[in-house]
Every structure is written in C-alpha cells, then in structure tokens.
Amino acid sequence: MTDLINEHIARTARRQFAGAMTFSGDETPILEKGGDGRERLLYLHVPFCESLCPYCSFNRVVFDEAVCRRYFHALRKEMALYGEMGHDFKAIYVGGGTPTIMADELARTLDRARKLFSIAEISVETNPNHLTPEIMSILKQAAVNRLSVGIQSFDDGLLKAMGRYGKYGSGEDTADRLSRAMGHFDTLNADMIFNFPGQTEESLRKDIEILMEREIDQITWYPLMVSDSTRREVSRTLGQVEFRREKQFYDLIVDRLLPKYAFSSAWCFSRRKSMIDEYIVDYTEYAGLGSGSIGYLKGRCYANTFDIEGYIGSLEEGKLPLMASRTFVASDMVRYDFLMRFFGGSLDVEPIIESYGWRGALHLGGCLIPFILAGGIRYRGRRFFLNRRGRYYWVVLMREFFTAVNNFRDYCRNDGNGERHER
Template structure:
C-alpha cells in the first residue's frame, strides 16, 4: 500500500520535474574550477536494436560511428577549454565497446586532460574476449559493467539476447573468465520479468554467487510509457508490483550474506564506500553529459544534448556545445534531488544536506513515519523497508528519464 502511494506520487512528480524548456537558448553554466565531477560519455551505437529499449541508441554504422567518436573528443576539449575538470569517467550506451580503437583513443584523451581516479565502461557479453579486455585494461578501466539481465535461456530468447550473446551458460562462463580482470566487474541483472518464476530468479542468483562476481546491480524491470507495449509483448505478460516487492526481499536477504549494499539495488563485495556503481548520479553530485542525448547536471543546471546524431556532429564541428534543452533547479528542487540520491546509497550524512533541511522536512517526516528511515548521530540510514521504498522511487525516476528520452527522440 505505502509502496503504491510512493510510486504514484513519485511518477507524477518526476514526469513534471523532467519537463525541460527547449524554447529558451540553452547555455552551460560557468565552471567554478572544481574537479570532483564525473564525465559521462554516451555511445549510442548497437550492433542490433532490442525492440523494447528506451536508451538513446541507433544501429551501428562504421563511418558514422568514427565521425561521432571524433566529435566526442572535440566536445571533451570544449569542456576543458571552458574550465571544467573531472575526476571520473563513465562510458554508457548503447554499446560503448562497439569500436574499441575509437574508445581507446577517447579514454586516452580524457586521461591526459583530467586527473581521473576511476573509469567505468559498460559492455555486452559478446565483447568479453581477450583482445577487448586487454585494450580496456591498458586504458586503465577500473570498472567493467556487463549487461547480463538473466541467465535463463527462455528469458534471453524473449529479450532477443540469446542469439546475440549466447546461452545463459555461455554468458556465465565469460563472466567467470573476466571476473578479477578489473578492480570491479559488475553484472547488470533484472528482476520481475512477467514470466520470471521464483525458481528462475533463485537460479540466476546462485549462478552469480558461484561465479563470485565482484558487484551485482539488480534492477527492477522498468517500462517506459512509450515502450510499454513492445516490451510487454516481447516479454509476454504484465508487470506485478506485488511480486516485485517479494522478489526484492529475496534478493536483499540472499545477497546481503555475501555482499554489501552500495545502493538499494547494487550489491558489492567491496564494502569501501568509494566503490563505483552504475548510478554515477549517486557517486557524483554533478556530472557533465557528453555525446548525443547525454544528460548532464552542473552547478544546479540540468541539461540534455541534442538527440540527433547528425546535428550533434555538425554543432560540435562548429565549436558549439550541442545543448537541446536546460532546466535550472531551484534550491528546493536541489534539496529534494540530493535527499533522494544520497539516500539511494542507503545513508545520508547530516553534513550532506547542509542548510537545506527546510526544503525536505515533509519527505523526512513522511518516510520516518513509514518506517523507512533510522536516525543516527551523524547520518540517516534506510531500513530494510526503506530500501524497497527507494527501489520504487528510483524505478519511477528512471522511468521518467526514459519517458523524457523517448519524447526527445
């Protein structure tokens, strides 16, 4: 009941909050010279397109992809010239490892230009082979995140992944082989597929435990409004939120025995708080979005680059930032965003909120009364119930982001 109410309120607020103004001229804020920020690079190319996917992606085409990577490097230099600096890089997609020579050159440029402490790269199971892994290790990649979703062959077939990436057993073998090659190897998994049974979920979890993978991100199935029909047709059925809660409880209990909660849905072997996770928006208060369709958040301004790859390349070649829309957050927006993101990592130190508690007292009170928060001397922590409520909140946040992307494409 409480989860349904939280979900409904979050859905309404996030969809309203992600309405950007594309009529105003979009400008990037001025840099303040600090460098504890993240550089997000978006690679929108995939060898084949999954019909239900809401990410900004197009079919791979070599010439266009090379021109795109070249523009990406120019955009990195535009940020450098404007005085921005970064301590981490996250490469997401699409499929970032679709052209390894271009990725390598781009990471080399970023490493030369900025004092990087971490580099995260997303990939797919078919790109886990000796040559690619060597290039990524040589490029100082500290975290490799592999899109697995499930090891169940029936589900992989429904998602159109079986013929692309192989059977569940083949994927498990590749993961086992690559685990240990980087400080963190993450497996992206999904729970609450319409046809997923308790047994299928338990078998997936036991496979991950047998591999001993260093990090697991277990997303709840997220269906954006625009892709709902295609996704549910492909996966065969409806999404049940009652089962989502039951599945999450199982995951949390089973994985907590061997892993630490890096976020409500990310489980890491390393209990170090600095372990990077997929949701870089939790690790970094601010991030620049580089590439077509990338979303950034710098100095209180949230912005999106153009979703047209051709326009993106042309604008960059003219020496312009390719912004399509911006939204300036009010102090109250910023406080609520901070409250939600920090608590997603399961704790919020009083220092993190500084003097902005006045903007979130209602949320604080409501979640405290719902039994979601535990107050300590220096921080607030999520309870087990709170972790599931934050799964609901973040599920709705990412669905709203996907709706925004679908709307812009």
C-alpha cells in the first residue's frame, strides 16, 4: 500500500512539476520589480568545481581562475542591477558548484551584498577540502552564519564510487575536518545523501553514528535526486537507482536521529533551533542570481542563461542575463506554496485562500487529498501538520520537484548557447 501511495504521489508530482518547469519561447523573459517591502531570499550560484562528480545534476563547470574572477565580478554587477530595480533581501544562500573555490572573491561579493541589501543571515555551501583555517577565517570575516559542508557519506567505498575519495580524502579525514570546524559558525551543517546505489543499511548506520558522536549542529539528509539523464549515467556506472529502498533508509535516519535531533524540515535535523532554519521556511520567494540560476518572484519563475561567457558578457553590457521566464498559473502557484510552506512541517491554509480565493482552496484540496488518504496529515487550529508518514511523502514531493528542476537544467545545458528555448 505504501509503495502504491508513493508511486501515485511521485508520478503525479513528476507530471505537474515538469509542466511548471516548461518555458515557452513565446514569453519575453521578465524580471519583476521589487519595492513591495516583502522579505525575500537572495540565492547566488557559483558553478565552479575542482572536478565534476558523476552523479551530480547541478549546474557546474570545471574551475578556471581567470573565468571565475570575471564571473564573480559579473555576479556583483547583477546584484547591483537587482538593487536598482528596488529589490531588497533579508538573507543570502550561496550554492554551487563550490562557492568557496575563490574565498576572497566570495567575501568581496558578500560584502557588496551587505551594502546593497538588508542582509541578516548568510548561508554558504562548501566541500570538505575547504574546511581550512584560512578559508574559515575569510568566511567568518564575511559574516557567514551557516556553513553547509557537502559530505554525502563517510563510507570510503561509496566515496570512491562517487569520485569524491581522491578529491576530498577518506571518510575519516572528512570527519576530522568536520570536528575541527565545529563552533566556528552559528550553524555547521552536514549535507548527506541516502539511497545511493551500493549504499547499505550498515553503511548508513555508521554515517549516522559518526555525525551523532561529533554532535554536528545540523544534518540535511537528501534522497538521491538526479535528472533523468544523470540517473541513466548513474545506473550505467554505479548501479541502479532503487526508489523502493528510499523509505526504509529514511525511516532508519529518523529513528536514529530523534530525539537527539529535531526536525527542521522533513530532511533537515537540528540539535538546536537556529535562525537560519526559520528563514528557509519563511521565504517562499527568492531571486536566483548567477549563471543557470532559477528564481521565483511574484508568481513568475525565471532562469538565467547557463552559458558562463554569455552570462558574463550580458552583465558587462549592463543587461540582465535572463534566458526564460514563465508566469505560474494559479494551480502551479498553490502547488509551489504548498510545498514550500510545508517545509517546516505545518501549513496555515488562510494565507493561501486569501491569496488565491476559492480556486486556490480547490487546488489546495487537490494537493492535500493524497496526504489525507495516506494518513500523513492532521488538522488542528486552522493548520495542517505533517506526521511521520506525511514527512516522508513531502520528501518524495521535493525529490520530484528537484528532479524537474534538474531536468530543466539538462535541457538548457544541452542547448549550451544561452538563448531562449522551446520545449
């Protein structure tokens, strides 16, 4: 029965999210103006990596210092254009790629962002080999509050299969570096993956123990989320991606981490409440800056060009590097709101009904029904709450949402010239 419900939720979500991520060439790409006082998140993308991992569907390219410096310069210009359009942001999330690949350029960019916008929180992703005293000191001076380290697993066999052992060292090396980084930031987060081909329950159990022994502030444990083309590549090189094992692994993680850790979202577990967790829950809209970034502002989803030289060139001419945008219809907006508002585990129906009226209520009902039928939700005081089962279904929905985003990235990369596309 659980498999059937999973399958139904995944299949429906796959179809709906794929539709939402379809950009028509008919719409001239538009960036909405700011100035409405609403608090939003600023996402900055840094696509450079020392080398590329085979399972990765993110927008990333091999590092080149000269290009990277020009890229950061362009990123600062793009932020200035957002400022001129009246946008303001309360928080920054820098993702990649490897954002810390040129820590001096990153720090300069964050300083500029703090001058342009009302930034209160900064979160940055990094890799284990960048947990050095020099880089951490630069990040602290740049007021980074939360550092999120891409670990995936401590299992040497899996790290070799992922192509990370040679780059970032053994699981033991990574665990030591993580221990030394503790206490330097408000929140140190470990990014982990479950349901990787070849991963066993025993290996996952050991990963959990390593993190718990070290009392890491926060752990985000993602299911393997790959685009359709990357899934084929992963199956060919590393083994079949088996979604049937996913719930079993998820249950194991939750059983071991609670009650020492609390849910910050269905896949994020914190030892203590941090402000950062709250902003992730609160900001349902965000601007996406950097090559290949996707943003969502005032009901419009938009994407920047994936072509790095095209991105830099546009900004050198003082133009936004927009590639495509799409105005969400009411059902897309409600579905998106449903997903994001449930990030923290509960959903207040009133703002959705206020924003979208009775049609919104109908669409919201459509989103809620599978969760209600599966016994994954309870209702109290005008709020819906995800229970343990419902949290896993939310993970399935998010996995499908990010798969749709990854498929969209693949589609754009295949074109490679940064022009608008028909799908």
